[in-house]
Amino acid sequence: MLVITRKPGESVYIGDDIKISLQGIRGNQVRIGIDAPSDVRIYREEIYLQILEENQSAADVSSTPPSDLGDFAAAWKSSKKGKLQELAKVKDDTSDDEEDS
Amino acid sequence: MSDEKTIKFQSSRFGEQEVSAVSVITLIGGLIGFPDAKQYVLLDYNPPFSWLHSITAADLAFVVVNGAEFGEHYQVPLPKNDTELDLGDNPDYAIVNIVSVRPQPSPTTVNLKAPIIVNLKNMKGRQIVIDSPHCPARFPLWSDESKKESEEKEKK
Numbered sequence: 457m458l459v460i461t462r463k464p465g466e467s468v469y470i471g472d473d474i475k476i477s478l479q480g481i482r483g484n485q486v487r488i489g490i491d492a493p494s495d496v497r498i499y500r501e502e503i504y505l506q507i508l509e510e511n512q513s514a515a516d517v518s519s520t521p522p523s524d525l526g527d528f529a530a531a532w533k534s535s536k537k538g539k540l541q542e543l544a545k546v547k548d549d550t551s552d553d554e555e556d557s
Numbered sequence: 558m559s560d561e562k563t564i565k566f567q568s569s570r571f572g573e574q575e576v577s578a579v580s581v582i583t584l585i586g587g588l589i590g591f592p593d594a595k596q597y598v599l600l601d602y603n604p605p606f607s608w609l610h611s612i613t614a615a616d617l618a619f620v621v622v623n624g625a626e627f628g629e630h631y632q633v634p635l636p637k638n639d640t641e642l643d644l645g646d647n648p649d650y651a652i653v654n655i656v657s658v659r660p661q662p663s664p665t666t667v668n669l670k671a672p673i674i675v676n677l678k679n680m681k682g683r684q685i686v687i688d689s690p691h692c693p694a695r696f697p698l699w700s701d702e703s704k705k706e707s708e709e710k711e712k713k
Binding site: 513514 | 570589590591603604605606617639640641655656671686688694698
């Protein structure tokens with residue numbers, strides 16, 4: 457890993473297309489500015505790892521997934537437009553993301 | 558002369574499969590954690606569920622569900638500036654979400670945080686990440702209400 461020391465206002469280029477700038481320091485938080493082409497994806501590490509883990513665990517599915525999928529599919533067919541649990545009704549206690557300003 | 562070109566691929570779960578070439582979805586960058594597998598097809602399973610099956614890795618497959626099933630509150634921000642996905646101003650797209658099936662009694666959940674957006678015009682797709690607390694990576698498939706309804710139906 458390359459470790460570079462920068463002061464607020466200073467930047468680092470990664471290749472020709474990505475620029476990381478140290479915007480400032482507030483208490484124990486560092487504000488990082490990222491200039492990158494719009495199709496370069498940027499993730500906070502904990503989010504990236506969460507998705508990585510979820511994809512990997514989802515890939516570990518047998519050819520006969522458990523009966524609750526079958527039950528749901530049956531209920532969905534019989535109600536014709538049965539909905540999966542609608543997002544608005546859920547109390548979100550599964551996410552621990554902070555809201556960034 | 559038939560121009561319905563088909564592709565055959567191996568599935569460790571289902572054996573040899575043959576699908577039409579135009580139904581192949583190319584996921585740009587693959588899926589997070591599976592960057593090398595980029596080509597997939599959707600196989601019917603049990604509506605609203607399908608299999609998203611790799612055509613290059615025989616054992617790589619996911620149960621998925623159409624994101625439209627989650628109602629109008631599931632807003633997926635479209636990556637309009639994504640030049641590779643190339644949705645354009647009048648996009649024709651589908652949203653597909655990966656279902657995580659866990660050994661009982663753990664709940665089956667759906668990943669609303671990282672939907673796969675498929676551009677139906679060019680059959681390219683991308684798994685994006687929605688950085689919002691309203692879109693969890695593990696959204697329970699069943700609410701208590703819908704589970705009760707289903708159990709009551711079975712009793713009849």
